[in-house]
Structures are given as C-alpha cells and as structure tokens.
Amino acid sequence: MGAYRVRTALVCLALASNPGWAGDDLLAAIADGEALLDARYRFEHVAEDGRAKRADASTLRLRLGYTATWRDFSGLVELEHIEAIGRQRYNDRINGLTEFPLVGDAPSTEPNRYWIANTSLPETRIKLGRQKIDLGNRNWVASAKFRQNQQTYDSITATTTALADSTLAYAYVWLVDRTAGEDAVEGDFNSDSHLLDVGWTGWRYGKLGAFAHFIALDDRPDLSNRTLGGRIAGSAPLGPAVALVYTAELAWQTDYRANPTESSHLFALVEPGFRARGLTAKLGFRLLEGDGITALQTPIGAKHRNRGWVDKFSTTPEDGLIDRYGALDWIPTKPNWLGGTRVRAEYHDFIADNGGARYGDEIDLGVSYRFRDTVTLSLEYADYRARNFATDTRKFWASVALAF
Numbered sequence: 001m002g003a004y005r006v007r008t009a010l011v012c013l014a015l016a017s018n019p020g021w022a023g024d025d026l027l028a029a030i031a032d033g034e035a036l037l038d039a040r041y042r043f044e045h046v047a048e049d050g051r052a053k054r055a056d057a058s059t060l061r062l063r064l065g066y067t068a069t070w071r072d073f074s075g076l077v078e079l080e081h082i083e084a085i086g087r088q089r090y091n092d093r094i095n096g097l098t099e100f101p102l103v104g105d106a107p108s109t110e111p112n113r114y115w116i117a118n119t120s121l122p123e124t125r126i127k128l129g130r131q132k133i134d135l136g137n138r139n140w141v142a143s144a145k146f147r148q149n150q151q152t153y154d155s156i157t158a159t160t161t162a163l164a165d166s167t168l169a170y171a172y173v174w175l176v177d178r179t180a181g182e183d184a185v186e187g188d189f190n191s192d193s194h195l196l197d198v199g200w201t202g203w204r205y206g207k208l209g210a211f212a213h214f215i216a217l218d219d220r221p222d223l224s225n226r227t228l229g230g231r232i233a234g235s236a237p238l239g240p241a242v243a244l245v246y247t248a249e250l251a252w253q254t255d256y257r258a259n260p261t262e263s264s265h266l267f268a269l270v271e272p273g274f275r276a277r278g279l280t281a282k283l284g285f286r287l288l289e290g291d292g293i294t295a296l297q298t299p300i301g302a303k304h305r306n307r308g309w310v311d312k313f314s315t316t317p318e319d320g321l322i323d324r325y326g327a328l329d330w331i332p333t334k335p336n337w338l339g340g341t342r343v344r345a346e347y348h349d350f351i352a353d354n355g356g357a358r359y360g361d362e363i364d365l366g367v368s369y370r371f372r373d374t375v376t377l378s379l380e381y382a383d384y385r386a387r388n389f390a391t392d393t394r395k396f397w398a399s400v401a402l403a404f
Contacts (some may be wrong), residue, residue, distance in 0.1 A: 035064075135197040141300055154177065205234045330343045345365050358387055361392075
C-alpha cells in the first residue's frame with residue numbers, strides 16, 4: 001500500500017509541473033546544488049532515584065545532505081549517523097542496560113530526509129517523501145528536534161499562501177520515523193493520518209489558527225485520536241519598549257478509528273506575559289484532561305521542553321495533567337559581546353486533573369551561545385522533585401552544534 005501511495009503522489013507532482021522538459025540540463029542543475037552539514041556532540045547526565053546507576057551518555061550526531069533545484073522542482077537527500085562515544089553507560093531502549101536511566105539516543109545510521117517538491121502552482125508547495133513536519137506550536141505535530149535522532153514523516157504535504165494573510169497546510173502521513181530508532185520496539189509508527197492546519201495573520205495583534213488532526217497509528221491503536229482545536233498568539237504594545245504577549249489554545253480530542261477505548265478529553269492553554277528589552281516573562285496554565293482510565297495524548301508532538309525538560313510527562317498519566325508554570329527568556333537586544341546569547345529559566349508545578357494529587361515540581365535552567373549562525377554552545381539543567389508521581393530525577397546536558 002505504501003508503494004502505491006508513493007507512485008500516486010509522484011503522478012500528482014508530475015501533473016502539477018510545467019510541460020516542456022526538453023532542453024533543460026537536469027544534470028547541471030544537480031551539479032549546482034548545495035551540500036548540507038549538521039553535526040552535534042552532546043553529553044547527557046541523568047541521576048534518577050530507583051536506578052542502580054547514573055547515566056552518562058556521550059553521543060555524536062552527523063547529518064550529511066545534498067539539495068538541488070530544477071525548474072519548479074527541488075529535492076533533498078540527507079543521511080544521519082549517531083555514534084556513542086566511548087563505553088555506553090545509559091539505557092537507549094535497545095542495549096538492555098536497564099540498570100541505567102533512559103537516554104533516548106541509540107546509535108544508528110539511517111536516512112533522515114529524502115523528498116522532492118514542486119512549486120508550479122501559484123504560492124503553493126507540494127512535497128513528497130520523508131520530511132520534517134512542524135505544525136502550529138509543535139504541541140501536536142513536530143519533528144522533535146531535541147533528541148539526536150530527529151522525528152520525520154513519510155508523507156505528502158501541501159502548503160499554500162494563495163489566500164490573503166493565510167497559510168493552509170495539509171499532510172497525509174503513512175509512516176512516522178520516531179526518535180527511538182528503527183531497531184527499538186515501536187521505533188516507527190505505521191500510519192494512515194490526515195493533518196490540517198490553518199493560520200491567519202490579518203489581525204495586527206496576533207495570529208489566529210485552527211487545526212484538525214485525524215491520527216491513525218496501526219502499531220498503537222490506543223493512541224489513535226481525532227483532535228480539533230484553535231489557537232491565538234500575539235502581542236500588543238504597552239509602551240515604547242514594553243509589549244504584552246499572549247498565547248491561548250483550546251482543543252477537543254476523542255478516540256479515532258481502531259482505538260479500543262472510547263474517550264473525550266479537553267486541552268486548554270493560557271499563557272500571558274510581557275516582553276521588554278529582550279526579556280520575556282510568562283505565566284502559564286496547561287490542562288490535559290484525564291478521567292483515571294484514559295487521558296489526552298500527543299503521540300507525535302514535541303515532548304522535550306513541553307511540560308518540563310525532564311520529560312516525566314511525555315505520556316500523559318491516566319489522571320491527566322495540570323501544569324502551572326512560570327518562564328523567563330532573555331535574549332540581549334544590543335549588539336555587544338553578549339550577542340548570540342540566550343538564557344532561559346522555568347518553574348513547573350504538576351498536579352493531576354482527576355483527583356488533584358500533587359505529582360511534583362521542576363526547575364529548568366539553560367544558557368546557549370550562537371556564533372556566526374553556524375556554531376551553538378549550550379548548557380542545560382533540569383531537576384524534577386517527585387511527590388506522588390515517578391521519582392526524583394536530575395538531568396544535565398552540554399552540547400556543541402555545527403550547521404551550514
């Protein structure tokens with residue numbers, strides 16, 4: 001079935017393209033393409049109560065790619081290699097080292113992206129192949145960039161800005177290549193999913209959006225869901241150098257297709273704040289409903305830095321989750337020796353939606369420095385203190401990334 005979908009999509013791209021290929025030097029266009037390099041070394045330390053040992057993961061990720069454009073077509077091929085440096089002292093879901101805490105960066109070599117795109121329709125791009133998909137605020141559909149192995153999608157996507165002040169995006173996904181790696185249990189999700197996302201920027205104070213996701217996962221039917229929602233995000237000036245910033249989102253999720261359990265859950269997000277001279281301060285309230293049997297889930301959304309950095313709530317507990325948080329984000333605005341620096345701090349208080357039990361709280365700290373738009377250095381620390389959910393866990397990351 002997957003091969004049939006690919007052949008059909010290729011025919012659609014061919015019909016959308018300009019006729020008259022004769023005379024174009026395709027080989028010359030390929031030779032004039034651009035090489036891509038993306039490398040990242042990271043050291044991750046995890047101390048988790050209840051584990052016999054602490055994890056120390058030293059990993060290197062290397063992505064090599066090539067992209068070229070010919071007429072209304074463009075294409076990209078990218079390979080990814082992840083290597084554990086030195087002796088593995090962490091559980092990567094595959095190596096069986098369960099005495100160590102989990103660090104989801106398993107060594108692997110695989111295609112990361114390969115796609116062909118066509119832009120012959122006005123203000124429209126159709127793309128076929130393995131690609132990144134990031135929709136809205138990345139809560140529901142994301143490429144999960146934090147882990148060394150990026151989440152990508154075997155899919156056909158169409159994005160158009162033909163309507164004034166609007167962006168309309170649609171994707172059909174038949175496979176989700178997840179961060180755990182192809183050799184892990186549930187490394188990939190076979191899918192029959194439709195994703196629709198609409199954005200409108202015609203209002204001066206913010207962007208309005210709406211989405212409809214119909215996610216069917218053959219390997220995990222219990223995670224198949226239908227999610228409908230809307231969001232608003234924007235800012236309004238309060239003075240010469242101060243602005244009010246805000247984000248709000250509301251969504252409703254139900255079971256879908258082969259999901260064996262009936263469910264109906266609400267998602268709500270309210271995040272007001274202000275921005276002044278490079279400093280953004282926010283207070284947030286995030287609700288993922290649960291009834292003690294099922295809870296709202298985001299199986300292909302971003303996990304890290306979404307509901308904390310320790311990732312205790314990547315899967316929503318059956319009693320749901322209320323995340324009350326405050327966040328500071330500082331990016332210096334003046335071009336001085338601090339240019340390229342970013343400092344972040346967050347505090348999260350996690351409680352159960354159903355029953356109100358205190359799960360725990362978390363402190364997250366991070367600083368990064370970007371040099372000449374090619375090299376990024378970062379240090380991050382996160383400390384989850386358990387009350388009635390999971391165990392105390394502390395994580396530290398140090399990384400250097402190079403991309404051009």
